[in-house]
Amino acid sequence: MFYFSPMSPDSVLSAPYVLEYTYRRSVGPVLGRFLAGLRDGRILGVATRAGRVLVPPQEYDPETGEAVGEMVEVSTRGEVASWAWMSEPRPGQPLERPFAWALVKLDGADTALLHVVDAGSPARMRTGMRVAARFRDERKGTIQDLVCFEPVAEGA
Amino acid sequence: MREVAIVSFAQLPAVRRDHVREDTEMLLPVLHEAVAASGIAKKDLGFTVSGSTDYLCGRPFSFVMALDAVGAFPPISESHVEMDGAWALYEAWVRLQHGDVDSALVYAFGKSSLGDVRAVLTQQLDPYLVAPLGPDSVSLAALQARVLLDRGRTTEREMAEIAARSRRDAMRNPSAQLRFDRGADLLLAEPYLVEPLRRHDCPPISDGACAMVIAAGDLARRVSRRPVFIAGIDHRIEAQGLGLRDLGDSPSTRLAAERAGVARAKVDFAEIHAPFTHQEVLVRDALGLAPGTPINPSGGALASNPVMVAGLTRIGEAAARLQAGDGERAVAHATSGPCLQQNLVCVLEARS
Amino acid sequence: MSDVVKGIKVPVRLAYTAIAGRDMTRFYQAIREGKLLGRRCPSCRKVYVPPRGPCPTCGVATVDEVAVRDTGTVTTFCIVNVPYEGQTMKLPYVYAMVLLDGADLPLPHLVQGLEADQVRMGLRVRASWAPEAERPASMEAIRWFEPSGEPDASYDSYREHL
Numbered sequence A: 001m002f003y004f005s006p007m008s009p010d011s012v013l014s015a016p017y018v019l020e021y022t023y024r025r026s027v028g029p030v031l032g033r034f035l036a037g038l039r040d041g042r043i044l045g046v047a048t049r050a051g052r053v054l055v056p057p058q059e060y061d062p063e064t065g066e067a068v069g070e071m072v073e074v075s076t077r078g079e080v081a082s083w084a085w086m087s088e089p090r091p092g093q094p095l096e097r098p099f100a101w102a103l104v105k106l107d108g109a110d111t112a113l114l115h116v117v118d119a120g121s122p123a124r125m126r127t128g129m130r131v132a133a134r135f136r137d138e139r140k141g142t143i144q145d146l147v148c149f150e151p152v153a154e155g156a
Numbered sequence B: 001m002r003e004v005a006i007v008s009f010a011q012l013p014a015v016r017r018d019h020v021r022e023d024t025e026m027l028l029p030v031l032h033e034a035v036a037a038s039g040i041a042k043k044d045l046g047f048t049v050s051g052s053t054d055y056l057c058g059r060p061f062s063f064v065m066a067l068d069a070v071g072a073f074p075p076i077s078e079s080h081v082e083m084d085g086a087w088a089l090y091e092a093w094v095r096l097q098h099g100d101v102d103s104a105l106v107y108a109f110g111k112s113s114l115g116d117v118r119a120v121l122t123q124q125l126d127p128y129l130v131a132p133l134g135p136d137s138v139s140l141a142a143l144q145a146r147v148l149l150d151r152g153r154t155t156e157r158e159m160a161e162i163a164a165r166s167r168r169d170a171m172r173n174p175s176a177q178l179r180f181d182r183g184a185d186l187l188l189a190e191p192y193l194v195e196p197l198r199r200h201d202c203p204p205i206s207d208g209a210c211a212m213v214i215a216a217g218d219l220a221r222r223v224s225r226r227p228v229f230i231a232g233i234d235h236r237i238e239a240q241g242l243g244l245r246d247l248g249d250s251p252s253t254r255l256a257a258e259r260a261g262v263a264r265a266k267v268d269f270a271e272i273h274a275p276f277t278h279q280e281v282l283v284r285d286a287l288g289l290a291p292g293t294p295i296n297p298s299g300g301a302l303a304s305n306p307v308m309v310a311g312l313t314r315i316g317e318a319a320a321r322l323q324a325g326d327g328e329r330a331v332a333h334a335t336s337g338p339c340l341q342q343n344l345v346c347v348l349e350a351r352s
Numbered sequence C: 001m002s003d004v005v006k007g008i009k010v011p012v013r014l015a016y017t018a019i020a021g022r023d024m025t026r027f028y029q030a031i032r033e034g035k036l037l038g039r040r041c042p043s044c045r046k047v048y049v050p051p052r053g054p055c056p057t058c059g060v061a062t063v064d065e066v067a068v069r070d071t072g073t074v075t076t077f078c079i080v081n082v083p084y085e086g087q088t089m090k091l092p093y094v095y096a097m098v099l100l101d102g103a104d105l106p107l108p109h110l111v112q113g114l115e116a117d118q119v120r121m122g123l124r125v126r127a128s129w130a131p132e133a134e135r136p137a138s139m140e141a142i143r144w145f146e147p148s149g150e151p152d153a154s155y156d157s158y159r160e161h162l
């Protein structure tokens, strides 16, 4: 229950309120294996019939609608396909200090994964830079098992 | 296809925060204005459809409450889309193609001021792997802008010029929210909000509502001196996964434009629903507009951006302009989803 | 390969500021003073308490403010036997639609002061107000409705308001 209080003298009553949904989602066999992979510290994709590797995996080929084939492990390293500098992180985002949102194309994958890069400063960011996944020590089988990506030296 | 025309359009001036009015109270005057201007009695309207999202106000089934403003009695034939009102217009247009009803009321409403719109829009993302990370609408748009900048498809200067032009043009639009003349040099001196986007590259947060009446050929000619016909309308969607898409292209806009027949004749002006400056570049190119085609004489979504309303407003603005005699043929565009995931293209032609 | 993950918890939390609107603000201010205000539709003359902006039947703004009495009739009700989180009432209790005298749309509220199995359609009730000093600007300014002692209302008197 909440109570209204005046917003301003000539205005109307207002009250703060919060909506919370405690959703629990079943993830299906494809995402279920991807998340189990994260729990093991590995990143899995899925191969389409045309041989493209989708990371994160999809249940179907987005280009043809065909069922996908085998799960394949890809590297935990890759390159940044695009990035945006979050100088003021918002509540609930992966890092509390400034970071980069990034689309990361992992080695062995043909599509990019959305996550963040802990680079300290936008000066350290550029498209095409190499990054490596940093996993949480205690993993639960969620996307948050990946803390972030971090810059690695060229060719490393 | 059955001829369908827009015969009236009304909008509430967009504001940052309407302290006083609830959704229904905001809708009431625009519904009355649109119906009165249509020349069709409310009881004779064959169909009613709206576009809105409950997450915006945090009130489940708020679209049902909004029907209070329509006065849905005796029981009316009614529908709702959890989309921008432009998709409600599409449904109404399809409904009129059935041939058994001749007119429809279409409306949209959105009060972004009640919540945190950047967080609300996160709810439309993949709930398994993306939404749990909490990426907000501005950050995702910034990722897309970076792709265009990296490819040399636009520059930060061009983006600033789009922002400056939009708010300058909005000075002639009494319904627009951001109306000022501030040049690109001034804008480029500002810091980044989410690099590579500055505040001027982003839309304002707005409360607003709009309404439109459409009618089939004969009825439209009877009630309107200069009905604005929907010569073509189509919408297309791309994959949900941002990493699956080429964010530097808008194939859904291109296909919708093709299907709507944009290129069949000269386009006098375009109303593009591009909440972020770089998105105007993407949509403009995907629509295949001739160089120099005037874009967003209304100021566009960069001047006022009531969520779920701004797309239908583009179509309404274009129709109103044509109805007033400012051109014969226009293209209006609406978008939905992150980074222009879904796009609707509507070709409008005034026929006296 | 390890077990497949079956499900994940993905809680959603969104914070808002609700605004009451002009008419509801008047209503909430009045209810703290022990008064019930509604609005009358200029077209069909129906009185809505609480007010609800436009008349849902006519789609026009409700203009005239109308004060109604704090007595009314139970039009329909249910008996709640299910415990749930945040519950403050002792089970079983009655949740009813109360048509206030002078109003055309019943409002939902609690009915107390008699056994649940004694509550009936047509029961005449009166508001039990919270003490003035504790009255919130909400429907909780009325704690519940209780029998007024009048004879039951006839079905015909509320059949159009069910």
Ligand SMILES: [Zn+2]
Pocket (backbone or CB within 6 Å): C041, C042, C043, C044, C045, C046, C055, C056, C057, C058, C059
């Ligand atoms: Zn009425």
